[in-house]
Amino acid sequence: MTHTSAAPPAGPGYADGRYRIVIGVHLVLQRGDRVLLGLRSGTGWRDGHFHVPAGHLEAGETATACALREAREELGLALREENLELVHTVHHWTGVDDPRIQLFFRVRSWKGEPENAEPHLCARLDWFPLGDLPEPMVDYTADALRLYPQGIAFSCVGWPEQSRA
Incomplete structure (x- = not known):
């Protein structure tokens, strides 16, 4: 399933006529049918919404290196x-900020117990059934968690309908 935009929004994400994009890296940790979610707090973006542990790709960093760093910083896990298994990609646009690519990596196994290593950014960390996610959820995260178990690897979230082919 692919969608194309007839006229992408102009903004600081476009340089030299080429599209530049922020990449988000997300960790999907599961225990059976339950997924680990945190309640965002003190971040300035979607505070009060549930979300998987995540962060943005930094300069010179691969997507998988970012996933490992975020697991260490947010969950205290090595x-x-x-x-890591890439299970879903979202092309996300809020209609305000530049569009982003959101990569969701399922973590097949880990050692230790995930802990809330950033309590100043996460009010709580808990396991929730994939089929009964809490509200409110970050929209593209809810989409990815609904679609990837069905084997759907790609989605667009937030784009106006007229932008979809």
Whole structure:
């Protein structure tokens, strides 16, 4: 399933006529049918919404290196790259900010217990059934968690209907 935009929004994400984009990296940790979610707090973006542990790609960093860093920073977990599986990609646009690519990596295995290592940014961390996610959820995260178990690897969230082919 692919969608194309007839006229992408202009903004600081466009340089030299080429599209530049922020990439978000998300961790999907599951225990059976339950997924680990945090309640955002003190971040300035979607505070009060549930979201998987996540962060943005930094300069010179691969997507998998970002996933390992975020697991360490947010959950106190040391992951191995070979235990990451890309399960869903979202092309996300809020209608305000530049569009983003959101990569969701399922963590196949880990050692230790995830902990809330950033309580100043996460009010709580808990396991929720995939089929009964809490409200409110970050929209594109809810979309990814609904679609990836169905084997759907890509979605667009937030784009106006007229932008979809």
